[in-house]
Amino acid sequence: MAPTLIFVTGNANKLKEVKAILSQDSSPIVIESRALDIPEIQGTTQEVAIAKCRRAAELLGGPCITEDTALCFEAMNGLPGPYIKYFLADLGHEGLNRMLDGFPTRAAWALCTFAYSDGPDSEPILFEGRTDGSIVAARGPGVFGWDAVFQPNGASLTYAEMPADQKNQLSHRYKALKKLKEYLYSKES
Numbered sequence: 001m002a003p004t005l006i007f008v009t010g011n012a013n014k015l016k017e018v019k020a021i022l023s024q025d026s027s028p029i030v031i032e033s034r035a036l037d038i039p040e041i042q043g044t045t046q047e048v049a050i051a052k053c054r055r056a057a058e059l060l061g062g063p064c065i066t067e068d069t070a071l072c073f074e075a076m077n078g079l080p081g082p083y084i085k086y087f088l089a090d091l092g093h094e095g096l097n098r099m100l101d102g103f104p105t106r107a108a109w110a111l112c113t114f115a116y117s118d119g120p121d122s123e124p125i126l127f128e129g130r131t132d133g134s135i136v137a138a139r140g141p142g143v144f145g146w147d148a149v150f151q152p153n154g155a156s157l158t159y160a161e162m163p164a165d166q167k168n169q170l171s172h173r174y175k176a177l178k179k180l181k182e183y184l185y186s187k188e189s
């Protein structure tokens with residue numbers, strides 16, 4: 001039996017991608033979503049992910065998963081990282097590009113961190129996925145976050161220009177979810 005999991009997120013685009021990635025598999029994990037607005041702490045991507053998942057498990061009183069996505073600029077030693085949401089909201093796609101003007105590299109990586117908690121008394125376990133690329137002038141629909149300004153290495157399209165299944169086969173989210181699935185299946189057997 002595939003496990004049913006509660007995914008706590010306020011982001012409908014994330015949820016849609018997670019469901020699409022899971023359905024690429026023959027025996028998918030079943031996700032139920034819960035939109036709770038959980039305050040996010042400051043810290044490393046791992047600290048942010050652990051605190052959010054711990055709080056989600058407390059609020060639900062049971063097992064759950066959460067996900068945090070960071071966009072990290074090589075020229076800035078990984079910043080904005082987990083704070084990308086606020087940079088994107090205030091600066092937009094063009095501002096993210098301008099942040100890198102004058103720096104020798106526009107290299108960046110997208111980092112997805114899934115956190116799994118067994119319940120309020122358990123320490124969350126993390127699963128990370130990373131896709132390397134670069135920050136480019138916006139191309140493609142501006143539907144999901146910074147998709148239009150991130151072009152993975154080896155691809156000629158930005159995340160936003162790619163058909164959903166192309167993104168979902170190489171994305172940071174796909175790679176993290178693969179590790180989470182392996183963990184859940186090994187726990188089951």
Ligand SMILES: O=P(O)(O)OP(=O)(O)OP(=O)(O)OC[C@H]1O[C@@H](n2cnc3c(O)ncnc32)[C@H](O)[C@@H]1O
Pocket residue numbers: 008009010011014040067068069070084085086088144145146147159173
């Ligand atoms: O409720 P949660 O799950 O925290 O949802 P959120 O939207 O607050 O998400 P994060 O805290 O992880 O912040 C990540 C930011 O990056 C954006 N983002 C996340 N995944 C993305 C992806 O695959 N492509 C483009 N933008 C993405 C997202 O819209 C946010 O602005």
Ligand SMILES: [Mg+2]
Pocket residue numbers: 040
């Ligand atoms: Mg968030």
